[in-house]
Amino acid sequence: MRQIGFIIGVFFLTSFTLSAQTTADPLPSWQEGKVKQRILHFVQVVTNPSSPDYVTPENRIAAIDNDGTLWLEQPLYTQVIYTLSRVKALAQAHPEWKKQQPFSAVITDNRKEIAKFNAQDFERLLAATHSGMTVDNFDATVKQWLAEAKNSRYQRQYTALIYQPMLEVLNYLRAQGFKIYIVTGGGQDFVRAFSKKTYDILPENVIGSASKTQFQSQNATLIKMPQILFIDDKAGKPEAIHLVVGRKPIIAFGNSDGDREMLEWTQAGSGKRLMLLVHHDDAKREYAYGPESKVGTFSNSLMKEAKEKSWEIISMKNDWKVIFPFEIKK
Amino acid sequence: MRQIGFIIGVFFLTSFTLSAQTTADPLPSWQEGKVKQRILHFVQVVTNPSSPDYVTPENRIAAIDNDGTLWLEQPLYTQVIYTLSRVKALAQAHPEWKKQQPFSAVITDNRKEIAKFNAQDFERLLAATHSGMTVDNFDATVKQWLAEAKNSRYQRQYTALIYQPMLEVLNYLRAQGFKIYIVTGGGQDFVRAFSKKTYDILPENVIGSASKTQFQSQNATLIKMPQILFIDDKAGKPEAIHLVVGRKPIIAFGNSDGDREMLEWTQAGSGKRLMLLVHHDDAKREYAYGPESKVGTFSNSLMKEAKEKSWEIISMKNDWKVIFPFEIKK
Numbered sequence: 001m002r003q004i005g006f007i008i009g010v011f012f013l014t015s016f017t018l019s020a021q022t023t024a025d026p027l028p029s030w031q032e033g034k035v036k037q038r039i040l041h042f043v044q045v046v047t048n049p050s051s052p053d054y055v056t057p058e059n060r061i062a063a064i065d066n067d068g069t070l071w072l073e074q075p076l077y078t079q080v081i082y083t084l085s086r087v088k089a090l091a092q093a094h095p096e097w098k099k100q101q102p103f104s105a106v107i108t109d110n111r112k113e114i115a116k117f118n119a120q121d122f123e124r125l126l127a128a129t130h131s132g133m134t135v136d137n138f139d140a141t142v143k144q145w146l147a148e149a150k151n152s153r154y155q156r157q158y159t160a161l162i163y164q165p166m167l168e169v170l171n172y173l174r175a176q177g178f179k180i181y182i183v184t185g186g187g188q189d190f191v192r193a194f195s196k197k198t199y200d201i202l203p204e205n206v207i208g209s210a211s212k213t214q215f216q217s218q219n220a221t222l223i224k225m226p227q228i229l230f231i232d233d234k235a236g237k238p239e240a241i242h243l244v245v246g247r248k249p250i251i252a253f254g255n256s257d258g259d260r261e262m263l264e265w266t267q268a269g270s271g272k273r274l275m276l277l278v279h280h281d282d283a284k285r286e287y288a289y290g291p292e293s294k295v296g297t298f299s300n301s302l303m304k305e306a307k308e309k310s311w312e313i314i315s316m317k318n319d320w321k322v323i324f325p326f327e328i329k330k
Numbered sequence: 331m332r333q334i335g336f337i338i339g340v341f342f343l344t345s346f347t348l349s350a351q352t353t354a355d356p357l358p359s360w361q362e363g364k365v366k367q368r369i370l371h372f373v374q375v376v377t378n379p380s381s382p383d384y385v386t387p388e389n390r391i392a393a394i395d396n397d398g399t400l401w402l403e404q405p406l407y408t409q410v411i412y413t414l415s416r417v418k419a420l421a422q423a424h425p426e427w428k429k430q431q432p433f434s435a436v437i438t439d440n441r442k443e444i445a446k447f448n449a450q451d452f453e454r455l456l457a458a459t460h461s462g463m464t465v466d467n468f469d470a471t472v473k474q475w476l477a478e479a480k481n482s483r484y485q486r487q488y489t490a491l492i493y494q495p496m497l498e499v500l501n502y503l504r505a506q507g508f509k510i511y512i513v514t515g516g517g518q519d520f521v522r523a524f525s526k527k528t529y530d531i532l533p534e535n536v537i538g539s540a541s542k543t544q545f546q547s548q549n550a551t552l553i554k555m556p557q558i559l560f561i562d563d564k565a566g567k568p569e570a571i572h573l574v575v576g577r578k579p580i581i582a583f584g585n586s587d588g589d590r591e592m593l594e595w596t597q598a599g600s601g602k603r604l605m606l607l608v609h610h611d612d613a614k615r616e617y618a619y620g621p622e623s624k625v626g627t628f629s630n631s632l633m634k635e636a637k638e639k640s641w642e643i644i645s646m647k648n649d650w651k652v653i654f655p656f657e658i659k660k
Contacts, residue, residue, distance in 0.1 A: 188573075202388060203577055204574065204576055214569070215591050220594045220595050221598070238545045239544070239545055246536065247534075265552070268549070
């Protein structure tokens with residue numbers, strides 16, 4: 001009897017383990033429905049060696065936008081907030097800025113003037129805060145700022161304002177052998193400063209807008225320069241992915257007009273592909289914005305193209321049970 | 331007695347296996363000596379978790395030059411031979427080239443004129459042969475050429491003229507968890523066309539000189555453009571490694587003045603580092619060249635710096651038992 005009890009015990013343990021393995025949900029923060037099923041189905045068929053859509057692990061490339069796709073981008077891109085904050089921090093060392101625009105508007109918090117800034121104004125602010133230091137100094141400065149600064153609406157660190165359902169996508173894709181690249185219009189070195197700790201994504205897997213650097217032989221350091229090398233937005237996204245990766249993603253996530261070309265290029269490859277767009281339609285838990293937004297514009301023509309080409313629209317309101325990791329009770 | 335015999339048999343089998351494991355030489359084509367010992371020792375201490383020099387796998391970045399370090403570069407870089415060959419192949423479609431320099435010199439094999447080409451001439455030849463097609467077409471054209479073309483001295487494919495001792499280094503580093511990047515002054519897309527098949531190195535692990543591409547929405551393709559984005563040579567090497575990888579290598583192999591800054595930058599990091607230079611001093615089996623060579627210049631000042639900074643000089647003549655894989659009898 002003791003032996004039979006033992007055998008029954010083993011049987012139950014085994015079936016419990018098997019059942020836990022087969023029913024474990026890799027995307028628990030996603031509502032059941034078409035979008036979740038399409039992600040799960042795509043990953044299953046491209047990773048199943050007996051499927052006609054099978055893709056070898058080395059070709060499982062995922063491209064995922066950052067601002068508005070992996071983390072909050074409203075009311076301003078976090079890197080813009082960082083830039084304004086750095087201008088203020090550096091103002092004491094630059095007394096001449098008090099009489100110089102665009103700096104004086106930033107130092108005196110003149111929102112009316114700031115709202116009128118053009119591209120050239122932003123380039124000057126970027127040059128003043130993102131160049132003239134070693135790449136290591138820049139990295140340390142961003143890390144320190146992110147450790148201290150807080151978003152005003154949520155009163156949390158910016159790296160806490162990442163999307164829990166997308167973290168689950170990252171973990172799921174990683175576990176299924178995908179190589180994940182962040183493909184951001186934001187600064188490559190800025191995102192690299194937190195990508196490992198926040199998303200478990202290494203610096204070499206971050207593709208972003210990049211400025212030149214200059215090697216200095218005397219102390220063997222790399223200095224960040226103000227000249228822009230490329231802008232990783234719109235057509236710049238497939239161009240930068242080719243530059244860094246040398247081949248096409250098979251799955252791509254975006255959330256705005258800046259991601260359109262990346263999704264078009266991803267779809268143009270042979271074999272099974274999946275293109276998705278996060279739609280910010282949740283004014284209560286996050287923000288609802290679309291064609292009129294200056295940040296993360298989702299134009300009507302993008303929505304039309306998405307529907308025509310069977311790109312999946314992820315509704316934050318309907319498809320995501322939670323938005324941020326802190327909503328999950330530990 | 332039979333049982334004792336069995337036990338003794340198992341004992342010998344076990345000790346043989348253990349002994350084979352501990353003495354298996356990862357670098358059999360390297361002569362015993364200082365250079366080989368230094369490579370083995372470096373890899374052992376950075377991969378041993380109980381060593382003070384231990385480096386976690388994700389930080390084991392290796393940077394290795396291609397021309398003259400992984401494969402033959404004399405009497406001309408292979409990509410230059412490809413370029414001249416493509417001009418001839420395209421000449422029929424460009425009757426105007428017959429009367430245009432630098433094209434006419436190439437078409438008529440006018441070595442005297444070719445020897446006088448300046449940088450601008452080469453840029454025109456590169457633009458004519460490396461742009462105006464999709465990235466996929468370029469890749470296919472390079473692959474086809476490499477399958478057919480042969481080096482005149484060795485009468486072998488160019489991808490057969492790779493260095494066996496360096497292949498062993500690649501396999502050894504890979505087995506020890508290193509992430510290996512080719513860092514070449516040559517064209518990134520050119521080297522990507524053979525890096526996987528020849529070295530088992532994926533496209534995203536090839537950093538090279540790059541021209542711009544342009545995304546075309548109507549058919550979602552990337553066209554190679556004539557404008558140069560960056561030249562991955564000299565100071566361009568650390569700059570490009572930062573652009574693509576975002577951090578420093580801990581080991582770097584080069585063979586010429588073009589690799590100097592990459593080695594300086596590698597050495598400037600904290601923790602244990604190893605910098606090596608292949609010295610082409612074997613006129614019999616390969617080539618002997620140095621300060622006067624136009625291809626793969628190894629200046630006296632580089633040799634001086636290498637000695638002062640304890641960079642290892644690899645003598646092809648004395649440190650390598652074989653040069654090419656075909657020398658090994660199968």
